[in-house]
Amino acid sequence: MPKSDSKRITLEDVAREARVSAQTVSRVVNNHPYVSADTRRRVQDAIRKLDYRPNRAARNLATQRSCMVGIISFGMTHYGPAQMVNHIERTARTQGYGVSLSTVSTFSFDDIRRAMDDLGDRSVDGVLFISPVTGADYDDFAHICGGVPFVLIDTQLGAQMPSVVIDQRYGSQLATRYLFDLGHRAISAISGPLDWFGAQARHQSWLDTLAAAGIEPGPALEGDWTASSGYRKTRDLIKSGATFTALVAGNDQMALGAIRALREAGRRVPEDVSVVGFDDIPEAAYFDPPLTTIRQDFAALGKQSVEYLMALIAQPDLPLHQRVLYPVFVARQSACKVGSDE
Amino acid sequence: MPKSDSKRITLEDVAREARVSAQTVSRVVNNHPYVSADTRRRVQDAIRKLDYRPNRAARNLATQRSCMVGIISFGMTHYGPAQMVNHIERTARTQGYGVSLSTVSTFSFDDIRRAMDDLGDRSVDGVLFISPVTGADYDDFAHICGGVPFVLIDTQLGAQMPSVVIDQRYGSQLATRYLFDLGHRAISAISGPLDWFGAQARHQSWLDTLAAAGIEPGPALEGDWTASSGYRKTRDLIKSGATFTALVAGNDQMALGAIRALREAGRRVPEDVSVVGFDDIPEAAYFDPPLTTIRQDFAALGKQSVEYLMALIAQPDLPLHQRVLYPVFVARQSACKVGSDE
DNA sequence: TTGAAATCTGCTAACGCTAACATAATAACA
DNA sequence: TGTTATTATGTTAGCGTTAGCAGATTTCAA
Numbered sequence: 001m002p003k004s005d006s007k008r009i010t011l012e013d014v015a016r017e018a019r020v021s022a023q024t025v026s027r028v029v030n031n032h033p034y035v036s037a038d039t040r041r042r043v044q045d046a047i048r049k050l051d052y053r054p055n056r057a058a059r060n061l062a063t064q065r066s067c068m069v070g071i072i073s074f075g076m077t078h079y080g081p082a083q084m085v086n087h088i089e090r091t092a093r094t095q096g097y098g099v100s101l102s103t104v105s106t107f108s109f110d111d112i113r114r115a116m117d118d119l120g121d122r123s124v125d126g127v128l129f130i131s132p133v134t135g136a137d138y139d140d141f142a143h144i145c146g147g148v149p150f151v152l153i154d155t156q157l158g159a160q161m162p163s164v165v166i167d168q169r170y171g172s173q174l175a176t177r178y179l180f181d182l183g184h185r186a187i188s189a190i191s192g193p194l195d196w197f198g199a200q201a202r203h204q205s206w207l208d209t210l211a212a213a214g215i216e217p218g219p220a221l222e223g224d225w226t227a228s229s230g231y232r233k234t235r236d237l238i239k240s241g242a243t244f245t246a247l248v249a250g251n252d253q254m255a256l257g258a259i260r261a262l263r264e265a266g267r268r269v270p271e272d273v274s275v276v277g278f279d280d281i282p283e284a285a286y287f288d289p290p291l292t293t294i295r296q297d298f299a300a301l302g303k304q305s306v307e308y309l310m311a312l313i314a315q316p317d318l319p320l321h322q323r324v325l326y327p328v329f330v331a332r333q334s335a336c337k338v339g340s341d342e
Numbered sequence: 343m344p345k346s347d348s349k350r351i352t353l354e355d356v357a358r359e360a361r362v363s364a365q366t367v368s369r370v371v372n373n374h375p376y377v378s379a380d381t382r383r384r385v386q387d388a389i390r391k392l393d394y395r396p397n398r399a400a401r402n403l404a405t406q407r408s409c410m411v412g413i414i415s416f417g418m419t420h421y422g423p424a425q426m427v428n429h430i431e432r433t434a435r436t437q438g439y440g441v442s443l444s445t446v447s448t449f450s451f452d453d454i455r456r457a458m459d460d461l462g463d464r465s466v467d468g469v470l471f472i473s474p475v476t477g478a479d480y481d482d483f484a485h486i487c488g489g490v491p492f493v494l495i496d497t498q499l500g501a502q503m504p505s506v507v508i509d510q511r512y513g514s515q516l517a518t519r520y521l522f523d524l525g526h527r528a529i530s531a532i533s534g535p536l537d538w539f540g541a542q543a544r545h546q547s548w549l550d551t552l553a554a555a556g557i558e559p560g561p562a563l564e565g566d567w568t569a570s571s572g573y574r575k576t577r578d579l580i581k582s583g584a585t586f587t588a589l590v591a592g593n594d595q596m597a598l599g600a601i602r603a604l605r606e607a608g609r610r611v612p613e614d615v616s617v618v619g620f621d622d623i624p625e626a627a628y629f630d631p632p633l634t635t636i637r638q639d640f641a642a643l644g645k646q647s648v649e650y651l652m653a654l655i656a657q658p659d660l661p662l663h664q665r666v667l668y669p670v671f672v673a674r675q676s677a678c679k680v681g682s683d684e
Numbered sequence: 685t686t687g688a689a690a691t692c693t694g695c696t697a698a699c700g701c702t703a704a705c706a707t708a709a710t711a712a713c714a
Numbered sequence: 715t716g717t718t719a720t721t722a723t724g725t726t727a728g729c730g731t732t733a734g735c736a737g738a739t740t741t742c743a744a
Contacts, residue, residue, distance in 0.1 A: 008730090010729095010730055010731085011730065011731065011732095012730080022730090022731085022732095023732080023733095026731070026732060027732095029731095030732085054730085054731075055729085055730050055731070056731095057729080057730080057731090058729070058730030058731040058732085059730080059731050059732075060731090061729090061730080061731070061732090062730080062731040062732040062733080063731080063732065063733090
């Protein structure tokens with residue numbers, strides 16, 4: 001079998017085959033009214049017969065739109081971004097939009113600009129940023145997007161940006177207060193990388209919640225979201241002589257690493273140390289012990305950001321705002337009353 | 343600040359500003375030789391001044407290429423696909439290619455065809471399938487791709503397809519033989535969904551390896567890759583009265599679920615039951631006990647498939663072949679000698 | 685019957701870019 | 715000094731599609 005048909009079939013070819021004008025074929029392809037049933041059928045037959053497929057580039061050029069949204073994301077090694085990309089793609093698809101992906105590996109604005117250029121300026125109708133950059137405001141984004149509507153995901157709460165965020169402060173409050181209510185007063189933390197807004201917000205809220213409760217925050221260290229870092233940092237914490245009866249991990253993976261480090265140091269979880277994570281990854285319920293955590297609805301985050309972006313594309317003058325989603329507390333067995341020995 | 347500049351800047355605008363022809367601007371943009379240093383600088387200044395960005399659609403139309411590769415994948419809820427998409431994007435980017443994503447949720451060929459249509463025929467220069475479909479041969483794929491080169495990832499070993507695969511049979515052999523060598527003779531399995539080639543291959547090889555060793559395979563059940571299914575199926579296995587001293591799980595997540603189910607049934611891991619997983623996800627080393635598993639190099643899989651696809655794009659008549667990668671065995675603590683009680 | 689509205693189809697001109705050729709200026713060689 | 719390469723720029727003609735207008739035909743009401 002030949003692997004390429006050498007000649008691409010165009011509207012013109014179909015038109016000749018169906019004995020109509022190219023314009024009429026275009027009408028059929030685009031479901032315009034004002035095409036007689038008979039003609040429509042003839043054209044459709046010709047399309048099928050010749051295996052015609054419209055040329056996107058030509059259509060994009062003529063219509064000035066691409067029906068593509070771009071995603072600029074921090075890789076997909078992390079659970080959250082991968083989940084979001086997944087749901088964004090699905091949602092966009094149902095709205096007739098395709099998805100073009102570009103990942104960045106640093107937080108530098110230059111890198112993001114490069115990603116945007118790679119995305120092919122003007123080749124996307126809108127852009128979604130899954131990129132918790134620091135030190136950039138609306139105008140910065142607007143400039144690199146060059147007039148293309150954009151929505152930021154999981155960025156600074158309260159920022160004057162078109163964005164969809166999860167209220168991380170609230171989530172962290174939930175976690176910390178839960179531990180407090182269980183009687184814990186020596187609460188340490190392994191945060192995510194603090195140049196991520198999410199990590200930063202969770203950490204700050206942890207500090208604030210403790211302050212509000214009138215207790216000193218325990219020693220805290222910064223991880224990088226991986227189980228490995230959770231393990232290493234917790235070991236460091238223990239080695240440094242820190243005493244704590246509860247630990248808030250920046251995400252579930254780090255919580256897993258932390259639990260292992262605690263075990264190795266002879267501390268039982270949750271009897272000696274209670275551990276709380278963030279995200280509620282599908283595996284969290286099967287950790288040992290099943291992890292108490294703060295669930296983030298990444299699916300909703302992805303879905304809503306696409307919907308918002310679509311609205312912005314359809315109506316660029318829409319007033320910008322921030323949509324806020326709230327995480328929910330999931331109690332399992334990795335945290336218990338301080339001093340419990342059941 | 344205005345959010346859109348209403349008028350898009352074209353080559354013509356830049357040409358006027360720099361007092362050269364549009365063609366010369368095009369030459370500068372595309373780094374053609376034969377542009378004097380002086381002119382080049384003048385054009386670049388004009389580009390910067392006007393914040394000109396080339397129109398992809400127009401370029402695609404004129405050059406007949408898009409510098410985009412499509413990925414058709416089974417979502418990214420699973421670790422493997424997400425990893426691959428990640429590395430594919432990175433590799434493609436370094437070669438000057440962008441990535442367009444389309445996911446499918448069923449194995450039906452129609453669904454894949456739809457995904458391909460969504461990808462925008464002719465709007466990608468090549469396609470990567472992360473889609474272990476059953477019952478489709480080269481011609482089927484060639485047809486829906488309509489002359490666009492494609493590479494299949496993680497498909498049937500030995501199939502006459504342009505593809506990059508991991509030798510799952512070998513990996514499964516490694517796992518099973520390891521358990522056998524530890525003295526296990528009652529070995530059960532929780533496989534992945536058997537309509538996935540990978541799962542099927544691992545499962546079949548498990549059967550074959552046991553047969554070769556002259557022992558009966560223990561009872562086996564089919565999961566869906568999730569920890570939850572690993573848990574449920576293992577519980578079913580136990581409830582059904584199956585006795586086994588070792589369990590091969592289709593991936594690490596299911597191994598995690600299995601371990602939890604075993605614990606709840608009062609069986610220790612690995613003293614009573616040894617467990618082996620597949621993939622070596624980053625968390626596996628921090629499971630309790632750290633998981634013995636078969637590492638899949640998804641990064642290499644992604645990278646190689648892109649490289650192969652690029653070669654195919656550059657030279658469509660390249661003889662088709664299958665690249666095979668081999669998994670490696672990673673010994674940790676979830677499996678030990680049968681009857682050990684240390 | 686007559687005009688007006690509705691329905692159907694075709695023509696022409698973009699959309700913004702690049703390939704290919706044509707031209708002009710400069711350098712290189714015998 | 716002419717002949718040929720080399721470098722630098724402009725001109726023309728598409729790439730395959732859709733928008734917008736212009737006819738042509740049919741339907742409907744007065």
